[in-house]
Amino acid sequence: MAKFIYKMQSILDIKYKLENQAKSEYAAAMAILQQEKFKLEQINADINKYEDDLRRLQSGIIDVMQLRECTEALEYKKRALQAQKIVVQRSENRVERSKEKLNEVMVDRKTHEKLKEKAFEEFLQELSAQENKEIDELVSFQYNNQDTGEN
Numbered sequence: 001m002a003k004f005i006y007k008m009q010s011i012l013d014i015k016y017k018l019e020n021q022a023k024s025e026y027a028a029a030m031a032i033l034q035q036e037k038f039k040l041e042q043i044n045a046d047i048n049k050y051e052d053d054l055r056r057l058q059s060g061i062i063d064v065m066q067l068r069e070c071t072e073a074l075e076y077k078k079r080a081l082q083a084q085k086i087v088v089q090r091s092e093n094r095v096e097r098s099k100e101k102l103n104e105v106m107v108d109r110k111t112h113e114k115l116k117e118k119a120f121e122e123f124l125q126e127l128s129a130q131e132n133k134e135i136d137e138l139v140s141f142q143y144n145n146q147d148t149g150e151n
Contacts (some may be wrong), residue, residue: 015109
């Protein structure tokens with residue numbers, strides 16, 4: 001039996017590699033995003049802690065030095081929060097871009113897989129046609145031999 005050889009198999013193999021690479025990039029971008037979101041949560045927790053400390057300091061005996069330190073720390077954390085929100089937004093954008101790239105690569109790979117399937121179907125049809133032709137020739141040969149043998 002004839003063996004199916006897809007002429008563009010090397011291209012399909014490259015598409016698989018590109019898809020795996022895009023998946024890795026997407027996973028890495030997601031991991032970074034999760035880390036940045038965790039940092040954002042930590043900053044929010046620190047802000048809540050400093051706000052609680054500030055309320056506690058204001059309600060008790062007022063220590064101006066501690067009050068000032070707590071206020072400055074709170075302001076620093078609020079600036080850090082704004083900066084971290086920008087970092088998270090950039091990470092989200094990076095994830096979105098890598099997701100779009102992954103989708104494009106997957107569509108391209110699927111297109112090449114469909115082409116391979118069509119080529120395989122054509123191969124099977126050609127193989128079937130060839131087998132039918134050989135069967136017809138064999139039957140015709142046997143029929144002609146019967147005719148010549150009877151005379």
